[in-house]
Amino acid sequence: MNPVIETHKLTKNYGKSRGIVDVDIIVDEGEIFGFIGPNGAGKSTTIRTLLSLVYKTSGEAKIFGLDCHKNREEILRNVGYLPSEIFYYDNMRALDLLNYSASFYHKDCSARITELADLLELDLSKKIEDMSLGNRKKVGIVQGLLHSPKLIILDEPTNGLDPLMQKTFFDLIQEENKKGATVLFSSHILDEVQRICDRVAIIKEGRIINTQKITELREQSYKKVAFHAAQPIPQFEIEGGANVAINHDRVSFVFKGDVNALLHKLSQYRLINLDISEPSLEEIFMHYYR
């Protein structure tokens, strides 16, 4: 398969503040690629560099096998982009904005606009600045998809959308994907990435820590375990446990492995409380850092 996005040691230096360093990602044609990391990790910077909104300091970035900077217009013709913060021109109705957007692609998109707006339950006659965050986001989604792009880049697309609308949105993205579109999608919420992505890249402090198939990530299903025992616990060890923290009679750790072994181990103590939960993204990152 041809890689749709390919970066090699892509670096963006913002002077004092951190940008991204040596980012290598390959997104294959037809996949939904997730890009996760905490706030300020460099997700947006990577995306904005790919789109030539900001210019790389060094390294290489290619989309459709073309250089992101040199062949910018050719690439952008087939790219749909949803920024993380949606702002459009003042004093403009949604429909006017979308028609203006469509006019850049030299094809008739009016049917597609109505179709998408109906699907997302969006009122196109309203002025954009009077819309709520969620509705502005919907305008952004329509704006990103109206020309049926081959590559869809979404920067934190779900914030502002209610859960029902999130589902509609993900269905929409998966449908576009089935039609052949490649999707790059950034988020800080592991759950939504797990829901639709084929592969994910994890970025922290400007560097890619790991690129993994979602299926592998699931197999590795880490659990966060915390319990409160009746007596003080001087020492705690378990196979598959990591980041063990003991505080008198309370213990917490990240666990990966046989759940039965975990339960067997825990049954040795007289427990007052037990909490087994999905680890936060941050805790998974801590694992990757070791």
Added chain:
Amino acid sequence: MSIFWRELKINVKPFVFWGLGIFVLMVASMAKYQGLSAGGAAVSQMLTAFPKPIQAMFGMVGVNVMTLPGYYAVVMTYAYICSAIYGISLGSHAVGREIADHTNEFLLSKPISRVHILTCKLVPGAFYVCALSVLSYLFSLLSFSLYHMKVDFSREVLLFNIAMAVIGLVFYSLSAFLLSVLKNTEKGYLYSNLIFVWSFIVGIAYDMLEKGEFMRIFSPLRYFTAKEIVAGEFNGMYLAASCVIIIASTVCSYLFFNKRDM
């Protein structure tokens, strides 16, 4: 009070910039005053008797620009313009900046009244408008002594600079009022600046037309004419008009700011 200090602080840089401008205006322009020549005294009487458009072409209506007070009056008309534009920029930013930057919700969600917020924003602005006039006054005195000019009109110099502050405050309060009333901040900025351009044009018309007296009320830039100040006084009616504009628009700013949807 933290709002107050913040407002004072963020306006320091523009103030320095405007102060430099006033400095250049005063010191540079006074350098070229050549003094009253022998024939000038006779001309001084004739000039003021000329028709208004001709006087306007000579740079000033109602005073002789060849005398030092007349020359200074010309310089001060440009200082009036600076003060007015500075007032507009301060007044509209005091109310409009946070709305335009979408940071107003931050302030409005703090446990302080809107009256308090507006006061903390309006007072520093008014302070800077007045401070620019104080600077202008000091720079005037400086340039007089720099070029060894004998100034026998120090009262008038003071009056000119007070007038400059009042004109600044008129435009300051008007633009603060417009920004409080209008929902769209860009419109507020636009109308504030249009009022200024309007009073500039009406001012020209007032200067040029023999029967233009009625126009004066529409141009705050002409509320304190050189002729009256050189004669040693303000026109009481227009001083009162300025005060009415300042007070009325400030009161209305509070009323509308308190009620407006953010």
Added chain:
Amino acid sequence: MNIFIFETKKQILGVALWTVALLLVVWGLTVGVYPSFQSSISSIKHMIESFPAGFAAAFGVEMSNLFNFGGFYNFSFGYVSVMGAIMAAFLGISLFSREARSKCEDFLLTKPISRGTLFLIKFVVGIVLLCCANIFYLIVVIVVGSAHNLSMFLPGLSLLLTQLVVYAVSIFCAIFARKVRSVSGMATVIGFGAFIISALSNMLNEPFMRYLDVLKYFEPADVIAQGHYDFRFTFVALCVFFAMTASAYIRYTTRDTRSV
């Protein structure tokens, strides 16, 4: 073409209204005020002759040109050019800060069109609008001038040429400014800044000040007296125009877009 139409639509009302205001001012001065000015001239002619020669020049009017229509138009141009400068500055700033002001640079810059083309289209929109406005201005000025047997084409063209220089300066300001909060505020500062510099240049009568005096690069008095613009200042104007436009262009096409 779509951007051209879009931007023109956004600007045209303001330009049209401002053009009407400008025409009213120039008409009011040259038709309304000039006759009364002319009628009072004869009564005071001898008084003016007794003035020191350097004096009148210091305030923008050459003594020899004072009495005719050309001299009066030159004087009026001092005010007309301020209004023209504000109009040009408003256009330039509005066009080139639109996306930054509404925080939607991402929108326009992810469209399949190069930044250079974007700059060019916006630039042309301003030029076209200024030219259109000046067609009306020229017509009015030429008609009024013909009543005084004066060819007003070149003196009338001064406005457009001055506006083009201010337009380039304002584009430069819009692109290099850290943030444009108010288009009208910035335009007013540019317009009246130029006016005060012009006034100062008049008062000081220093040759070097005229190089800073944008409003007088194409002073109508020069054309009326010599039949052509002053070559030195035309050259300076050209330099300013190209330097400002070129540096704005380079910055526009190479800068990193700010994230919101």
